[in-house]
Amino acid sequence: HSHRHTGKIKRGPLDPSYQDTNMQGVVYELNSYMEQRLDTGGDNKLLLYELCNIIKTATKADGFALYFLGECNNSLCLFTPTGAKDGPPSLIPSGPITFGTTIAAHVAKTRKTLLVEDIMGDERFPDGTGQDSGIHVHSVLCLPILTAIGDLIAILELHRHWGKEPFNLSHQEVTSHLSNISMHHFFFSHRTYFDNIVAIDSLLEHIMIYAKNLVNADRCALFQVDHNNKELYSDLFDIGEEKEGKPVFRKTKEIRFSIDKGIAGQVARTGEVLNIPDAYADPRFNREVDLKTGYTTRNILCMPIVSRGTVIGVVQMVNKLSGSAFTKTDENNFKMFAVFCALALHCANMYHRIRHSECIYRVTMEKLSYHSICTSEEWKTLTQLNLPAPIYKEIETFHFDINPFEEIWPAVFIYMVHNSCGKTSFELEKLCRFTMSVRKNYRRVPYHNWKHAVTVAHCMYAILQKTSEMFTELEKKGLLIACLCHDLDHRGYSNAYLQKFDHPLAALYSTSTMEQHHFSQTVSILQLEGHNIFSNLNSSEYEQVLEIIRKAIIATDLALYFNNHQQLSELLNSGVLDFNNHSHRDRVIGLMMTACDLCSVTKQWPITRLTANDIYAEFWAEGDEMKKIGMQPIPMMDRDKKDEVPQGQVGFYNAVAIPCYTTLSELFPPSSPLLKACK
Structure with a gap:
C-alpha cells in the first residue's frame, strides 16, 4: 500500500529530524490514541480528522485541511470539526474534482501524492489551496487517503507557511506511512470492516499480505506466542502460491515449536528485532524448516508484535526480492507496521474471547433456566x-x-x-x-x-x-x-x-x-x-x-x-x-x-x-x-x-x-x- 501513495520515490534514509525514535513516538501516540478511541465509536469523519491532526504534528506542518467526497463522488467538501457548543461537524462544498483548480481537486483526480514547494508559483493550481487562509501558505503536501482496495476516502492537505522550510521527500514518506497506519486503525474502528475479518485467519492473512508488500519480501510467516506452554504456533503458511494476483496462504495442521528454538524463538523471548542478512551464517537459524519445505532461506527480518508490554506474536519476513538484504528503512517501516499488527491481533483475540464467553454464558443460562x-x-x-x-x-x-x-x-x-x-x-x-x-x-x-x-x-x-x-x-x-x-x-x-x-x-x-x-x-x-x-x-x-x-x-x-x-x-x-x-x-x-x-x-x-x-x-x-x-x-x-x-x-x-x-x-x-x- 505504501508504494501506492509515494509514486516513484527513491527510498532513502529519513531526514535526520525524523529519527527512528521520534517516528516511533508518533506511531505509539497514534496507536494509544486509537486504542482509546476504538471503544467510543462515534463519528468516523471526526476520528479521521483527529488522526490527521497527529500527522500534522509529526510533519511539523503549520496547518492542514481534510476533504471528503461530495454526494456523487465527483466533488470535494471541506471538513470542519466545530466544538460541542457550536453544534456537530460540518462539510462545506469546495468545488468539483477536476484539473486546473485547486491542489486538492488535482490529487483527488490523480490519486497520487503531490509535494509542492511553492503553491503560489505553480500554474497547475490557479486557485491554490482554494481557501481564504491560503495567502499564508507556501509549501503544500497533499495526499489521497485510500482504502486497502484503493477506494478514495479523503484528501489530506498539509500546509507550511512562508518563512518556514518547505516540505521535502522525507516528509512525504512519513505522511505516507502514517496515513497507512491511520487508515488501518480507521478501518478497525469502523465496525463493518472489522465484522468482515472477525475470523482470525482472514485477519492474519491481511496482516501478512500487507507486511510482504511493505518490505518487498518473498515469503512471510506469522507465529503467535503461547506463553503457558512456552511455544510458538502457526497454522497459516506462505508457500509462494498466488491467486488473482494475491498471495494465498496454505492452512495446514498447526505446527508448534519451542520458544527456545530458532530466530523467531529468540525474538519472542527477547522482544528485539533481528535483521539477518545471511541466514546460513547465523548459528541461531533453524535449518529444519528449509529441509522440510525445500525452500532456501537467504535473509530474514524478524519482528516481535508487542501488546501491553508482552510479546504476543512474531512476524518473520524471508528473502528480500529487490536487493541483497533487508535495509534499515525496511526495519523502520516494519516497526511501525508491528504496532498495527499488535492492535489487530489484540482486537481479534479479544473478539474470540468474547465469543467464547458468550458460549459459556449461553450454556449457563440454559442450565439456570432449567433449574429455575x-x-x-x-x-x-x-x-x-x-x-x-x-x-x-x-x-x-x-x-x-x-x-x-x-x-x-x-x-x-x-x-x-x-x-x-x-x-x-x-x-x-x-x-x-x-x-x-x-x-x-x-x-x-x-x-x-x-x-x-x-x-x-x-x-x-x-x-x-x-x-x-x-x-x-x-x-x-x-x-x-x-x-x-x-x-x-x-x-x-x-x-x-x-x-x-x-x-x-x-x-x-x-x-x-x-x-x-x-x-x-x-x-x-x-x-x-x-x-x-x-x-x-x-x-x-x-x-x-x-x-x-x-x-x-x-x-x-x-x-x-x-x-x-x-x-x-x-x-x-x-x-x-x-x-x-x-x-x-x-x-x-x-x-x-x-x-x-x-x-x-x-x-x-x-x-x-x-x-x-x-x-x-x-x-x-x-x-x-x-x-x-x-x-x-x-x-x-x-x-x-x-x-x-x-x-x-x-x-x-x-x-x-x-x-x-x-x-x-x-x-x-x-x-x-x-x-x-x-x-
Whole structure:
C-alpha cells in the first residue's frame, strides 16, 4: 500500500529530524490514541480528522485541511470539526474534482501524492489551496487517503507557511506511512470492516499480505506466542502460491515449536528485532524448516508484535526480492507496521474471547433456566387449590398473618390477583407457572425470602382493595406483580456490602444494585416459555406495565425513600399534590411500595417480634463476613451489640416507619390501621 501513495520515490534514509525514535513516538501516540478511541465509536469523519491532526504534528506542518467526497463522488467538501457548543461537524462544498483548480481537486483526480514547494508559483493550481487562509501558505503536501482496495476516502492537505522550510521527500514518506497506519486503525474502528475479518485467519492473512508488500519480501510467516506452554504456533503458511494476483496462504495442521528454538524463538523471548542478512551464517537459524519445505532461506527480518508490554506474536519476513538484504528503512517501516499488527491481533483475540464467553454464558443460562422453572406438577396443583374458609375474611385486613398457611401461599397470591384485577385478568395457567417459578427464584435466606414476598404483596392488595378506584387496571396488575418479585434472588447482603466488595452485581448496577437485579430477574422469568403473563397486552401496554414494575421495584431501595418522602410531604403540605401528574403519581406509588416493604412493623406484636429476629439474623451474618476480613461492621450488623437492638428499632420506627405510614394515611385515610398498628 505504501508504494501506492509515494509514486516513484527513491527510498532513502529519513531526514535526520525524523529519527527512528521520534517516528516511533508518533506511531505509539497514534496507536494509544486509537486504542482509546476504538471503544467510543462515534463519528468516523471526526476520528479521521483527529488522526490527521497527529500527522500534522509529526510533519511539523503549520496547518492542514481534510476533504471528503461530495454526494456523487465527483466533488470535494471541506471538513470542519466545530466544538460541542457550536453544534456537530460540518462539510462545506469546495468545488468539483477536476484539473486546473485547486491542489486538492488535482490529487483527488490523480490519486497520487503531490509535494509542492511553492503553491503560489505553480500554474497547475490557479486557485491554490482554494481557501481564504491560503495567502499564508507556501509549501503544500497533499495526499489521497485510500482504502486497502484503493477506494478514495479523503484528501489530506498539509500546509507550511512562508518563512518556514518547505516540505521535502522525507516528509512525504512519513505522511505516507502514517496515513497507512491511520487508515488501518480507521478501518478497525469502523465496525463493518472489522465484522468482515472477525475470523482470525482472514485477519492474519491481511496482516501478512500487507507486511510482504511493505518490505518487498518473498515469503512471510506469522507465529503467535503461547506463553503457558512456552511455544510458538502457526497454522497459516506462505508457500509462494498466488491467486488473482494475491498471495494465498496454505492452512495446514498447526505446527508448534519451542520458544527456545530458532530466530523467531529468540525474538519472542527477547522482544528485539533481528535483521539477518545471511541466514546460513547465523548459528541461531533453524535449518529444519528449509529441509522440510525445500525452500532456501537467504535473509530474514524478524519482528516481535508487542501488546501491553508482552510479546504476543512474531512476524518473520524471508528473502528480500529487490536487493541483497533487508535495509534499515525496511526495519523502520516494519516497526511501525508491528504496532498495527499488535492492535489487530489484540482486537481479534479479544473478539474470540468474547465469543467464547458468550458460549459459556449461553450454556449457563440454559442450565439456570432449567433449574429455575417450576415443574408442571407444581403449577398444575396450584390451579386446583382452594383457600380455607376463614382466610377470605382475614385476608382483607392489614394485620393478616400469612405464617400458618405456608403450603398455600401461591394460592393466596392467585386469589389476591383475581379478587383485585378480576379472574380473567391473566391466563390462569401462565399466572400459576409464573408464581411458582418466582417462588423457586427466592433464596433460602432468613428474611428476604418467599415469605417476605407474599407478605409485601398482601399489604399492597389490602391497600388496593381500599383505594381501588384510584388506580388503573394496569397499575393494579403491575403493583401486585412488582411486590411479589421485588426481592427476587436476594442474597441476604446489603447494597453497601456488594459495592464495598466489588461484587459483579455492583459492577453491573452501580446504584440501587439489588433492586435493579430484582427487576432484571423479574423480566427474565417473564421471558421464560409459558411465563409471560402480560402476553395478551399490546406493545404499548406491555411497555407501560414493565415501567410500572421497574419503578415500583426500584422504589423499595430504602436509600431512595428519604428524598421521596420529603418531596411528597412538601407536595401534600402545600396542597399542590395532583394524582394525575405522572411524577406525583410515581412518588405516591413509591411510598406505597416502602409501606408494603416495611409492613412487618404493622403486624401484631408477636409476629413483628419474630420477624425482627429474621432481619437481624441476616444483618449479623453480613457483619460476620466483614469481621472475617478485619473490618468493623456498623452496630446494627454487629451481633456483639445485641443489647442495642431495641434502641435501634425504636430509632427506625421514629425515623422511617412512622413518618411513612403517617404520610400514607394522609394520602389514603383507609390505610390508617397501618399507622395505628405501627404506633
